[in-house]
Amino acid sequence: MSDKKVSILKAFKTIIWPRRNLVLIGLLLIVISKAASFVAPLSLKYLMDDIIPQKDIHFLKILIGVVIAAILVQAITSFLLTKILSVQAQYMISELRAQVQKKILSLPIRFFDNTKSGELVSRIMSDVEGVRNLIGTGLVQLVGGSLTAIVSLILLLRISPGMTLFALIPLAIFAVIALKAFKIIRPIFRNRGKINAEVTGRLTETLGGIRVIKGFNAELQEHKIFEKGVLKLFENVKKSLTATAIMTSSSTFLLGVATTGIMGLGGYKIMIDELTIGEFLTFTFLLGLMVAPIVQMSNIGSQLTEALAGLDRTEELMNMTAEADIENRNIILDKIKGDVVFDNVSFSYEEEKEVIKDVSFEVPSGSVTALVGSSGSGKSTIAGLAASFLTPQKGTITIDGIDLSNIELTSYRKYLGVVLQDDFLFEGSIKENILFPRPDATEEELQNAIKAAYVDEFTNRFEDGLDTLIGERGIKLSGGQRQRIAIARAVLANPKILVLDEATSNLDTESEGLIQKSLAELTKGRTTFVIAHRLSTIRKADQILVIENGEIAEQGNHDMLIAKEGRYYNLFTYQARI
Incomplete structure (x- = not known):
């Protein structure tokens, strides 16, 4: 026919x-x-x-x-x-x-x-x-x-x-x-x-x-x-x-x-x-x-x-x-603790060009794992895999022991929060953007999120306050202001698993100080993946993974890696001199 x-x-x-x-x-x-x-x-x-x-x-x-x-x-x-x-x-x-x-x-x-x-x-x-x-x-x-x-x-x-x-x-x-x-x-x-x-x-x-x-x-x-x-x-x-x-x-x-x-x-x-x-x-x-x-x-x-x-x-x-129709995604999560395990995970955007090669590590529930390394090393790909935006070609990622590739995505993502480097804001008011993940949130929950991310520190100076219109992609706000709205949005979502991709990259020194406090509150009790170029922001992370050419070059906490005097030590001392 x-x-x-x-x-x-x-x-x-x-x-x-x-x-x-x-x-x-x-x-x-x-x-x-x-x-x-x-x-x-x-x-x-x-x-x-x-x-x-x-x-x-x-x-x-x-x-x-x-x-x-x-x-x-x-x-x-x-x-x-x-x-x-x-x-x-x-x-x-x-x-x-x-x-x-x-x-x-x-x-x-x-x-x-x-x-x-x-x-x-x-x-x-x-x-x-x-x-x-x-x-x-x-x-x-x-x-x-x-x-x-x-x-x-x-x-x-x-x-x-x-x-x-x-x-x-x-x-x-x-x-x-x-x-x-x-x-x-x-x-x-x-x-x-x-x-x-x-x-x-x-x-x-x-x-x-x-x-x-x-x-x-x-x-x-x-x-x-x-x-x-x-x-x-x-x-x-x-x-x-x-x-x-x-x-x-x-x-x-x-x-x-x-x-x-x-x-x-x-x-x-x-x-x-x-x-x-x-x-x-x-x-x-x-x-x-x-x-x-x-x-x-x-x-x-x-x-x-x-x-x-x-x-x-x-x-x-x-x-x-559709994502939801991908074979074997039939396990629905009722609740999660937040234990994440990468087991020999490999991923490539193009055939035979692996961006991530046999990566294995564990992220216990409620802990903070920082990903550091040079640009293009594979940090964002690992974060994308943890957020279920990408699916590994080899190996498995498990959440509380369940293979992520078998989990129905909407049931996983309701426990997920993301704050990206160039976080997207919708045209509308500041309030609408913060309420985006939970439009039915109470006024008290909204105010808690605003205070946690220090959004009120700048909205109080605006004539329309939270009802201020921000323009397409938040063009009328500074980078630091946009980032704080994105963090308030993540606080309101109240996720169990959190991905922070360069969450402090757009901030001046004063804003960074405020954000560091709010991030400390945000990450409490949440399984957190942090990608940061500024190594000063991740000193308190439970574990730091140094990623080079898609592989884990070093692994440990800040003090262990400094004592080791390897790649992390070189990156940290270089930044400290700048």
């Missing part, structure tokens, strides 16, 4: 069939509308051949009344179709967007490391747009148009089989051209979604990094990259427009040929009394009714092709394995 058929069947099962009642109402309305559209052309025969020659005013009035009623029925059904199906189509788009966003959020961290956020925005917002044509007026017009064409064809054959067959020859040629054009257009539409996502992704990055762009005077460079992207998009659109233009021009030419032929044939048949003027006019109008939906179908076909291309890309995302 072809890819196209799979998509159409999938679309029917997942989108059309669940809404079959609405679609049936739509189809009923279109049947009524199309039946009403035959009244005017069929009445022409009676008008020209019976009523006018006999000068029958009474029947003329009845005929006009019937035609007006038919036009009114068409108007009402057209309104109801738009009201019912178009509104439902827009609701379906919003539903699909929500489903795609939910699916994306469920994917592993590694997926996000390899995909631009702007590209994902495009896939959530744009790829599902065309689907409205599957449930909206597009599908109904396709079915309604087909019905109209079939009924018209039957009526035309009754009037004049010869003229009908003559008209069908150019229509058949047009149908062949249209089918070939659709085969060309579908991959173009599919590729358009991909290009659009790339361009949107770069644009999102550009706007997010505007300070870096202006700082390096790189506006022109970014403009050229974006211009190149939109030109690529234009080339794609141009290809689809060319295919559409071929269909449109061929339909104009072939229908023109058909119309001219019918004029000649019809005129000749009237002259030899094989056809009346009324029958000829009726034939002409019915031909128009048959041809219009066929031409219209080329346009609807483009819309449906675009919808299916968008569905293909959406389906790719929906078929990806």
Whole structure:
């Protein structure tokens, strides 16, 4: 079965069939509308051949009344179709967007490391747009148009089989051209979604990094990259427009040929009394009714092709394995003590390039383990593995003796807290950001978190206090202020396992002093992983792991490692001299 058929069947099962009642109402309305559209052309025969020659005013009035009623029925059904199906189509788009966003959020961290956020925005917002044509007026017009064409064809054959067959020859040629054009257009539409996502992704990055762009005077460079992207998009659109233009021009030419032929044939048949003027006019109008939906179908076909291309890309995302669906993750934690053990753990981002090699260590419940080492040594990878953001390729990580790769992630992460080096704050108020992990926290719990992280030390100076809006990513705050909000957020979450990645890196000396106090409170009774460049901040850690080239070079507490006079001693004395 072809890819196209799979998509159409999938679309029917997942989108059309669940809404079959609405679609049936739509189809009923279109049947009524199309039946009403035959009244005017069929009445022409009676008008020209019976009523006018006999000068029958009474029947003329009845005929006009019937035609007006038919036009009114068409108007009402057209309104109801738009009201019912178009509104439902827009609701379906919003539903699909929500489903795609939910699916994306469920994917592993590694997926996000390899995909631009702007590209994902495009896939959530744009790829599902065309689907409205599957449930909206597009599908109904396709079915309604087909019905109209079939009924018209039957009526035309009754009037004049010869003229009908003559008209069908150019229509058949047009149908062949249209089918070939659709085969060309579908991959173009599919590729358009991909290009659009790339361009949107770069644009999102550009706007997010505007300070870096202006700082390096790189506006022109970014403009050229974006211009190149939109030109690529234009080339794609141009290809689809060319295919559409071929269909449109061929339909104009072939229908023109058909119309001219019918004029000649019809005129000749009237002259030899094989056809009346009324029958000829009726034939002409019915031909128009048959041809219009066929031409219209080329346009609807483009819309449906675009919808299916968008569905293909959406389906790719929906078929990806969510974190929760990874095999064997079926153990649900009711409570945890917090004993963490790494046993011969290895991990690589790329094949055959291990970032962590056979790392083994134990972190007893409630203890603090510090990870130190040069940049790129593997500290953050170890923290990412402990936080379940990454899964080891070899070895095991256990929590209270249970293999972390078998634990259902949401049940583990509710006991987890993270404070990252470049901690992400959401646009909104300071209060909203602190309440993020527990929106239903009490005022007392909120105030305790604020005091523990010394957030009130700066919010008291703000006019709006905790309700101060911080801008996108907290741009209106200093690095130290952002870090303290992130720590308050972690305090409020009240985790059993805590990962602090360079939690004091953005702080001035005064802020660092305050933060050290709050971190001492935060780590009490919690299993804590601390990554720090400033070795002065980890002197009280229960154990320090010196990581070099993805391996543990040294292990022990501060005093033991200083006495050893090895790598840690060199790092510590070097920093002390600075």
